[in-house]
Each structure stands twice: as C-alpha cells, then as structure tokens.
Amino acid sequence: MARSVRAQEEIRRFLDIGAVQVAELDLDGDEAVLRPGPGSPPVTHGEVFVLVRRGGRPVGTLLGRVPEGADPRAVLAERARAGCGPADLGEPGEPPFTSVVVATRERAGQLARALDSLLAQDHPRFEIVVVDNAPVTGETRELVERKYTERVRYVCEPVPGLAAAHNAGLDAVGGEVVAFTDDDVVADPRWLTELTAPFAADPGLGCSTGLILPARLTTPAQVLLESHGGFAKGFTPRTYDPAHPPGDEPLFPFTAGRFGSGANMAFRTAVLRSVGGFDPATGAGTAARGGDDLYGFVRVLAQGHRLRYTPYALVWHHHRETWRDLETQAYGYGAGLTAYLTAVLVNRPALLPAFLARLPRGLAHARTLTAVRETDEAGGADGAGTPGDHGARTHPWPRRLSRLQRRGMLYGPVGYLKARRALRATARGKTARGAR
Secondary structure, eight states, X not given: OHHHHHHHHHHHHHHTOOOBEEEEEEEETTEEEEEEOTTOOOOOSEEXXXXXXXXXXXXXXXXXXXXXXXXXXXXXXXXXXXXOOOOOOSOOOOXXXXXXXXXXXXXXXXXXXXXXXXXXXXXXXXXXXXXXXXXXXXXXXXXHHHHXXXXXXXXXXXXXXXXXXXXXXXXXXXXXXXXXXXXXXXXXXTHHHHHHHHHHHOTTEEEEEEEEEEXXXXXXXHHHHHHTTTTXXXXXXXXXXXXXXXXXXXXXXXXXXXXXXXXXXXXXXXXXXXXXXXXXXXXXXXXXXXXXXXXXXXXHHHTTOEEEEEEEEXXXXXXXXXXXXXXXXXXXXXXXXXXXXXXXXXXXXXXXXXXXXHHHHXXXXXXXXXXXXXXXXXXXXXXXXXXXXXXXXXXXOOHHHHHHHHXXXXXXXXXXXXXXXXXXXXXHHHHHHHHO
C-alpha cells in the first residue's frame, strides 16, 4: 500500500511539471542579443532556460523567470552577467577534412531538420554520410536522393543496431576525422569546426566530444530529464589523458559516461579503425540497448590516445517526450552501461585487472547513479536549480526510474551476449545463402 501511495505521488508530481521556454542570450560587451532556441517561439514571460554565449561561444546556462510585462532580454541579461564567466575567445584553428555520419531509421522528418543544420556548418571541408539502418521503407533514401543528393551520400546497413550503422559509415568515409551525431539534433553552425579543430592542434588526440543541450522543454519528461543533467557535461573544456589519469576520476577510464555522448562525438578516423570501430553487439537497436559510444571512448583511451571535451561544440537535442520514453531511456541507459563494460572486457581482456581493481568503487558509483534523487532545496526558479546543472535539481527523480535503471544494469551483460549470438546467426545465414 505504501509503495502504491508513493507511486501515485510520484505520478502527480511528474504531471505537475510545467513547460519551460528555451532561448539563447549572446553577451557582447554592454550589448545582449536574445533569440529563441531552435524551433521555439519568441520568449515571453514565465520560466526560461537560457544558453548564455560570450563572443558566440557557450559559457553557461541559467533558469530565469521573466515577470509578466517585463522585457525578457533585460531581465535575463542582468542574470547572465552576474552568473556566467568569460569564454576563451581564441580562434579554434584550422580543422582537418571531416566526415559526418548520421545513422537513422524511419525518421525522415527529423533527419531533414538535422541535415539542414549540418549543411549550414562553417567548417571549410566536410562531407555528410547518412546511414539508413535496417530500413523497412524507402523514405530515407527518397529524402536524400530528392533533396540532398548534391551534398549527402546515402549508405544502407541492413544489420540492425546503432553500432553496426556507425561502422558502415566508418567504412564509407574519407575524412581524416569522422564525427557522429543523431537524426534528432540541430547542430550549431560552429559545431563541426569546434569539435574537430582540436585534432589539428594535438596529434595524440583520438576522440573529442561536445555539449548537448535541450532543443525543447515542453513536456514533463523533457524538463525532468534536463533537470537531472540531461546529456550536458558542463562548460569547462577538459582533456583526458591515459598517460596521466585524472585524480578526481578514480574509476577512469571505465566511467565513460563522463566523457560525452554519441550524439556529439568525433574520432581520428585511423584511430577508430585501428581499434575495430564500434562493437556491433552494442547500441540502440540491439539486445544490449546501448553503450556503443562509451565502448568507443574506452577503446580509444585504452590505446593510449587522448580524449578532449569542449563545450564550444554544441548540438541541440530533441529529448523524448513521454513518461514511457523516460522508462525506456532509464532501462536502456542501465543496460548499455554494463553491456559496454562487458564488450570492453570481451574484446580487450588485458583491461580485466584494471577493471577488477576499480570494481569496489565502481559498485559504489553504480549505487549513486541509480539512487532516488530528491530536489535541491536551494534550487528553484531563481536559478540555483538550473536544468543542465549537475549540482542542483529542480524536480525529484522518480523511484521507478531508478529501479528500471538498476534492472537494466543487471540485464546489460545478458543483452550483450544475446546481441553477439544474433550477429553470429546473421553471419551464418549470409554464409549459407552465399553457398547456395
């Protein structure tokens, strides 16, 4: 009975979460330019999630309330100047020739929006490859051939799974660097330049990741997810070097979720190919549910290459919209976390001693990840509890989602082994058909 009452209370609190506007505020000296977020209407009164830029570069976020009748630009600019520091205004340098891979499946409308933003990049030399993963219709091919045939290459990968699709893209590209993003993002015009320029400056760099912010916060699910960090990794650039493990990351490199996410990542193409690409038994669309991006991060770091996180490489992500989406995401995140760890140890057994040495702390970290997270009492509309700020929360994280994440973590190794068996069965089927 107590659990039922608690569940009803969680549902009530979830449904009470209101929509939040999304906007960008560019501070340049005494001037301030306020724009709605991608696809959002002009800012009015009420709560606003604001990306603050200085000199065009992201430097922070804030959650502000604009009183009715007040000037949104003036209110939010005053808050931003008080709370957001300067950016590194140096030019990022000349980026190398880059290939962008977008994996997709039956989402032509979203894909078109993403491709439009990618074609507007200020990067001097790049190509785009769309990988149509296990399609059931010809919509994606038709879209690319009808609207984008001059600028976008189409590749079909019949084996389902995000890692298989990414590997197909990796096989097809010609760039020195290969960047990956999803079909549900809108890329900032400087995204690709900022993400890939570090490769020219650091020959030992194997991977880079960037900032992911919400394109919309219109449903309770979207606001709840971003209130607990979303996909953001902060506004401080950082380099992870396996030769000098970070002192504040005792589980390094096995806490790969700290490094970034698959919607905003790039690799030196030769390095990613040298580690065999992504494990095709990981990722969305397989029994493993996820973990393909984390697998790639760890394999590259384990090979001795550095990883760079830069908040200046920004994509806007369209978060899932419903409670059911959150349930699926929580379970999938847990499953992908342990699936990728299983994949790393299966494919790189030499990492087992390092993994076992970190296991006790890893279990404690897992308990922290899946704990029920209450609200930050210091938070609220005045900004201490900013969506995207990992140190504060404006809404409690429901117990059901924590339980689903723990169940997913228990399932992950099983899911990975199931996915490997499915791949072997597919390979045997191809061999048998070829023999006939």
